[in-house]
Amino acid sequence: xxxxxxxxxxxxxxxxxxxxxxxxxxxxxxxxxxxxxxxxxxxxxxxxxxxxxxxxxxxxxxxxxxxxxxxxxxxxxxxxxxxxxxxxxxxxxxxxxxxxxxxxx
Numbered sequence: 001x002x003x004x005x006x007x008x009x010x011x012x013x014x015x016x017x018x019x020x021x022x023x024x025x026x027x028x029x030x031x032x033x034x035x036x037x038x039x040x041x042x043x044x045x046x047x048x049x050x051x052x053x054x055x056x057x058x059x060x061x062x063x064x065x066x067x068x069x070x071x072x073x074x075x076x077x078x079x080x081x082x083x084x085x086x087x088x089x090x091x092x093x094x095x096x097x098x099x100x101x102x103x104x105x
Contacts, residue, residue, distance in 0.1 A: 007038045010050045014086045033079035037061055050087050058092045070096070 005013065011034050019027045041047035041057045044064075058080060065073055073095045080092045 005049070007042045007047055007049050007053070008035060010087075011035055011038045011083065014050075014083070018082070018086060029075070030079040030082060033076050034083045037076070037080055037083070040064060050089075053089075055093050062093075062095045 015031050015034060019031045021027070038050075040061050041053050045057055045060060047053050047057060061076075061080075062073065065076060068076075077092070077095045084090070084092050
């Protein structure tokens with residue numbers, strides 16, 4: 001076992017304080033979506049930690065959830081965006097091609 005935490009443990013550590021504050025239901029949903037994204041990256045794309053996650057991972061994740069409604073995919077985007085902000089990474093790509101006024105704000 002390596003001494004570095006895996007991607008799921010990193011997400012849990014980053015979001016510990018985030019989940020405690022604000023609306024409980026929304027924060028729990030976002031935390032769940034962040035962990036789903038982490039599981040997808042770890043299991044399907046072999047990303048060992050959050051530092052290796054990038055645009056390619058996000059785009060493939062969006063493709064895996066194409067069957068969900070636009071509103072749900074947008075919620076997944078917001079969760080990933082928050083995760084990237086907490087991790088100090090560049091903003092993730094948007095789930096819909098082209099300009100989308102709902103996302104740009």
